[in-house]
Amino acid sequence: MSNHQSFSNATTQWAHLLSAQRLGSTKTPKAGETARSHFHKDYDRLVFSHSFRQLNQKTQVHPLTNQLGIHTRLTHSLEVSCIGRSLGMMAAEKLHDTLDNGLPTGVSPADVGVIVQAACLAHDIGNPPFGHAGEYAIRDWFRQPKPQAILQNLDINAQLDLLAYEGNAQGFRLLVRNEHHPDKDGMRLTCATLGAFMKYPWLAAHSNDVNNHRISNNVQKFGCFESEASQLEALAATLHLPRSEQHDGFARHPLAYLLEAADDICYALIDLEDGINLNMLTYTEVASIFYELIGERPSSIHLPAHMSVRQSLASLRARAMMRLVNTVTDAFVTNNDAMLAGKLNGSLFDHCEADVQNGINRAKQLAREKIFNHPSKVRMELMANQCLHRLLDAFMPLAWAGNQAAPMTVPMSFEQQRLLKLLQPHLDEHRRELSDDHYHNVLNILDFITGMNDHEAYRLAQELQGHWGTVV
Structure with missing residues (x-):
């Protein structure tokens, strides 16, 4: 060819x-109208x-x-x-x-x-x-003993x-x-x-x-x-x-490779800044990664002495972003044929210069070691796990209510009836109802729970445990 x-x-x-x-x-899009x-x-x-x-x-x-x-x-x-x-x-x-x-x-x-x-x-x-x-x-919740009865009735994909x-x-x-x-x-x-x-x-x-x-x-x-x-x-x-x-x-x-790269850039640059603000990381740790991503020695970049830590990081971040955008887009064009054929291995960062790859990997490793495993974050994740397990314990049995193979009593208990009242507005909005299709029932309940923000989920889990008015 x-x-x-x-x-x-x-x-x-x-x-x-x-x-x-x-x-x-089914409408054919018209271009150039506005x-x-x-x-x-x-x-x-x-x-x-x-x-x-x-x-x-x-x-x-x-x-x-x-x-x-x-x-x-x-x-x-x-x-x-x-x-x-x-x-x-x-x-x-x-x-x-x-x-x-x-x-x-x-x-x-x-x-x-x-x-x-x-x-x-x-x-x-x-x-x-x-x-x-x-x-x-x-x-983790679906791997517990309680849901096994219903999982056994679903096909492998479900x-x-x-x-x-x-x-x-x-x-x-x-x-x-x-x-x-x-x-x-x-x-x-x-x-x-x-x-x-x-x-x-x-x-x-x-x-x-x-x-x-x-x-x-x-x-x-x-x-x-x-x-x-x-x-x-x-x-x-x-x-x-x-x-x-x-x-x-x-x-x-x-273009999904560009989305992935944009997410990784934020992960490598901005998420680390949050670590400094929460006293999980030091300026020196993060700045050294920024300098590597910029591709210059610290002595070659002169920042005004009066700059705060936040201002200094913002200045370095801007320089790093400029280089990363240029480097990633070069890799995108170089690997165009491989992407079109569906044969590109790894991310676009895997096809960038060695110092860029190393800087991104250092950022991810630093986050894993000092942010994701920080005691305060671990405690919050344990709380989050208990919170979601409480919501799933409460609502998920509604997915197989009336199914004799599942550990449910029929008719619904008072609590289950009231839980259904909380779920019903969500079902009505999406023009759905619970049925004999347990897989779709489960997904509809997950839609409801995962659609909550952190504060809504925490508050409802607390209320279901009898702690009225507990908010964050």
């Missing part, structure tokens, strides 16, 4: 990948959604912190979206110069930027209360959805099912934005295995529950995503 043919085919592939078709809609593109509308729909607002009191790293200035999932998502926009625009500008036919007709670098920006805005929208600690708590529960899959469910368009089918975001959002476009069964209702502690990430498998298939067909060589799922959309 000639280079001209390769470039032409690449442009055609990108035309599919940047589709403005809305998942769940300055506000279909992708800008995606961003706006996300900003004004209930699920996005709930991120304001959901954990980024530190659950239920009362210290001002510490990141929540909302502020984190906003910052990731800003970096994602820069990555998308710069990558598209560089890519345009390498493709024989340039970017697809009617698509500008600014369009690519806002696609990545919108996807980044949504990247944590499915996270349960208390962040990753919440995911671990849900997985079991894996629960035993390996993933906020990423919950996010896809929110976007394509729960956050309703006035008609139906979720938010009806464009396929390009949903593709960029999907870091793991495969099912739990494609990356995990189960034996006797037990799953390895080394849970592998996935991005779609069995309940939304048809939506994933439709999305992949529209975008022309290739099948993965590692499993039966799909390969990532190339």
Whole structure:
């Protein structure tokens, strides 16, 4: 195949990948009607959604912190979206110069930027209360003896959805099912934005295995529950995503690599700053990583002596971000063919300069050692685990009420009837009801619980234990 043919085919592939078709809609998108593109509308729909607002009191790293200035999932998502926009625009500008036919007709670098920006805005929208600690708590609950009776009645894919529960899959469910368009089918975001959002476009069964209702502690990430498998298939067909060589799922959309890089940049730079503010890390520890990411010696960067620690970090962070955005977008263009073929191994950082790789890895290692294992964070995670287990203990038996194989009394007890009253407004809003389909009952209850923010979940768990009026 000639280079001209390769470039032409690449442009055609990108035309599919940047589709403005809305998942769940049969209308053909019209381009150029207004300055506000279909992708800008995606961003706006996300900003004004209930699920996005709930991120304001959901954990980024530190659950239920009362210290001002510490990141929540909302502020984190906003910052990731800003970096994602820069990555998308710069990558598209560089890519345009390498493709024989340039970017697809009617698509500008600014369009690519806002696609990545919108996807980044949504990247944590499915996270349960208390962040990753919440995911671990849900997985752990389904591995306890009580739920085993119901798990035995579910097929293998449904079991894996629960035993390996993933906020990423919950996010896809929110976007394509729960956050309703006035008609139906979720938010009806464009396929390009949903593709960029999907870091793991495969099912739990494609990356995990189960034996006797037990799953390895080394849970592998996935991005779609069995309940939304048809939506994933439709999305992949529209975008022309290739099948993965590692499993039966799909390969990532190339822009998902930029979303992942934007998230990692925030993780490496800004989350460490929170560690300083909470006295978990020192300025010296964090600044040394920033200097490595900048690619210069401390002696070559002259910061005014009157700068505070916060101002100094902000100055170094800005320099580091500039270099990372430039380096990552270079790696994106260099590896364009591999991404289009679904054959890129690792993240874009794995294809950057050695000092950039080392700086990112040092940042992650420092966070693991001194933030994630800090005694104050461990205590809060233990509290979060107990909190979610209490909510699941209370509400989840409603999923199999009336099922004679499960340890339930029939009719419902007074407590179960009142719990159903609390759950009912959620079911009514989404035009659902509990039925004989236990898998979907479980997911509907998880929608209710994981949709709470940290404070709502904590308060309700306290009230269910008889502690009236206990708030955070």
